[in-house]
Amino acid sequence: MNIEYKKKLWFYKTLFSYLPVFFLVTSILFLILFLAFSENIKKTTTKSNEFFVMQINQSVNNILSPVEKMVVNEMLTNGTLNRSFEAEDLQKYDIYEISKALKKLILNFPIIESAYIYYQGNRLVISDSVFTPLEQFSDQAFIEEQLSERQIGSSWTGRRMYTDVRKNDTQSVVSLVKKYPFHTGSQGLVVINIRVDTVQAMVAEMSSLETGVVHIFDGEGSFILSTEQSASTAYRAADVDDAYAKSTSDYTGWEVYSGFQNGRMFAFFAVFPYFWVVLGLVSIGVGAIWIIFITRRNYKPIETIMKRLNETFSLKNRDLFAKGNPDEIRFIELAIVDLMEQANKFQSRQEEDLIRIRKGFFKETVEGNRPIELEEWKHEMRRLGLKETFDKIAFNVLEIDKYYEFTAVYSDKDQYLLKFILNSVVQEIAQNHGIHAWTEWLSNERLGILYMIDDPDEEAAKISSQKIRQMPENYISWIKDNLKFTATVGIGGETDQIDDVPDLYESAMQALKYKPIFGNDRVIHPEELLAKPKTEIFNHVEFVGTLAHTYRSGNPTWHSQYQAFFQNLRSGMFPREDIVSIIHYFLYYLDRSMNELSNKLRESWQQRTMPALAELLDRFETLEEFEKRSYPLLESMSDEIQRQRDNQNNNQMIHDVRQYIDENYASPDLSLNLLSRTYNLSPSYLSQLFKDEFGEKFVDYLVGIRIEKAKKLLQNTSEPIQDIANKVGYLHAFSFIRAFKKLVGKTPGEFRK
Structure with missing residues (x-):
């Protein structure tokens, strides 16, 4: 220790040399400064005390003001609360909802001791736990006193005694009184009670100096609270020492005084300076x-x-502190920003929920998923902020044409923007015509348009109906002139009953099913569907087999038959699903027939032509579109088949064989053996060449020609079946009937009928 002390001897000498000088100089400077600025200190202390009392006043306002704002917000936005003031008789559910709202208010603001609502119409009081007539309520005198006053708006009372019957306890409280309605207060009032002890504890926490004291009085100078334990409720503002700083609240009207106990601080300065x-x-x-x-x-x-904040952002602390290693103030700032972002997200989510609810109710109304009565309709429309009254309702469906191209050309963002434009254009055109239109997207490509005519005058209603019939043409014209795609509108009709809207929706959707017949970029009226006669779909199904056979065999007449096939479909007035079924059956039949060709041709058909036709079938919208786009695919495949046939040996001979069959099909002696002797080939080899060339067996081809000729004779003549059988190469009628039924699916007699 001694050695260690010697090592630091110079340190201690230097230290004790400067310390006396330091203390002497600081003492002299302190004395001079004290004598020069003692009075200034007194003034500064007084100003600080004034600022402190303003802070206390503002803090008290900050405690009470949110309570009033929440009460006012509930009175303005709570539908049950608003209705209860105007209701003659409160229902149990309303009482429960009101009591629940009061409990929620007390839960949000722990400083609230109790709260109740008085209804002037039926002289009832509802609190968070009590429902009683005014005459049996412990605070009756206070309510009657407040009703007799003419003061309107915010009213924070002074200190008063309030007895809570439920708790069997009497406490000193200050009360917020809000009358309803605000401008008259004729229907009742809302009273919020806050214990004086609670406010006093908060003030005491802000004024923690033992020598300092805070007194608060109401606007009339009556005592409310004090941090001085010996203060009496009889103490008034007039009794406060003039040395105390004073601040009057513009909000509550209360007076706040702050100073030192018994003026000891400044007295001490005077006696012992x-x-x-x-x-x-x-x-x-x-x-x-x-x-x-x-x-x-x-x-x-x-x-x-x-x-x-750490409890609230327990999962986000690291993220916040990672932003530049912030201090506490920076962390609080980041937390507030995060809370604001969450509030904005919550508001956006609420708006999205409202849009989703509105769209869901629209779809329920038009699709008829559940019955909707008129009163429910009006209630929901009011809740959604939409027009609820109507004399007539009309409905249309606008469908974007070639939607698969629309999604391929435009990004998701552009699609959303273009759909928004379509929606806005429809509403703007309707508004320009003086018609209210409610529009919602029923699916990705279909926009539902619900028109509401509110014209009790019959003549005016007719004019509005005429405008509604004209507006779809305006939609189509605007889209065609301003956008790079087109749309088709299906007309649903009009009604004066809300439960008939699903029928209008079905009518509009039915009209759109005939787009393959009528085409795109137009308006389709239900009357147009009745104007053209409809044909049986079976006639076209029969023609499919003939067309597929002609195509597979390489007969050049398939071109004209293909055109005739689509011409017949156009004149048949079939909806889209029937047209798709017929074409699908044709492709199925054709695909099955093509499987009988060579491996190379089958592979080309299955990998190139058939997938392209199937994709076209899924996406086409008009028959004209399918015909124009499918014809080159079939023609290309037909050319490929023909090229392969031309490259094979004995091609001409096989064609001669087919010609021989076409000319001698009526001969009962025509057979594979006869042909093999005629052309000097073995029956098996001839059969193989025939199948490779034309894609079917000799027997099937011969039967097909005979049956086709027989069908024409059955349709165009009245000859007996036995004679027709003989004319097409059958010696026995039963053999002809069996072959005919196997190929056609009906007996000759049934077919003739």
């Missing part, structure tokens, strides 16, 4: 400790905020 010289020296020693203590005490609010 020079004592502060010694006190200043002592302050140098204890200043550091005091600063640490005060800093720690002042840091507590920030520490409390940090603790709460």
